[in-house]
Structure formats: C-alpha cells, structure tokens
Amino acid sequence: MCIFIAFVSCENKYKSPIPDVPVRIELNMLSYNPTFGSVINDTLVFTYPRQFHPFAVGYGGVLIVVGYDENLSTRYFAYDLACPYEVDRKIRVYPNEEGYAVCRKCGSEFYITDGWGRVSKGPSKYPLKRYQIDFVNNYLIVRN
16 A cells, blocks of 8 residues: 555656647757857747657757756756647647747746746646657757
8 A cells, every 4th residue: 555655656747738749859959050059048940850760859840958057057958839728729829029929819827947847927837748858969859
C-alpha cells in the first residue's frame, strides 16, 4: 500500500488541454542563429517544419525562449504556441519584449521567462503547454 501511495504522489498532475502531438526540433546554435540566446526574453518561433523527419513543431507551433532558472542562470524554455483557452492550432500566442506571450483572441497573457508559462491575465485557467529542452554540444533540442 505504501508503495502505491508513493508512486501516485510522484505523478505529474498537470494535464494540458492542448493535444499531445510530436515535437522534435534540433538546432545547431553555432550555425542556425549564433546571436540567439544573448539576451533574456530572446525568442524563436516555429510554426512549420523546416527540415525533414523527425523535425516536428507540436500542435500550434513551438516558442523557444531565453529565460532564467531559480538561481537566475540563463536557461532555454519551450512552449506550444496554441492558446490553452482556445485549444485551436490556428489561434496562437505571440511573445512580447516584456517576457509574456499573449493570445490576441481571448486576451490571456502567459509569463514565459521562468519556464512555467503560467497565466498572468485573462480567462485561461491553464498555463502554456511546455516541452522538454536540452542544450547538448551546441545543439538546442526540443522534444516531448
């Protein structure tokens, strides 16, 4: 019984309304965009595949953000561009220079610089869908 309780308590309770679809982006940061990542709130937006398989851009596209972690060290974060309130692949959030992504239809704003994509304003009850991101040997890899 104790093992079951421990297993259930470790489970990720966050479930996004955005459907699970493949995400796979691999960018050589030395050749793709050597200036990206030099400033907090830098963003890259992918709305369609730019390479052959396995390059995949999620449900509404992928937003990559330069942010910071709990130690204020620079980190990369990735989110689906689809607004979790609208749940429509064509209704996307757009990043601004203040560290937010905004849905132009419902007005929801999401704070994107700290890696959580949490709602800061608007009707959405859900944060942006997050994707795993790694930086390995000058490659930025986004996946689910």
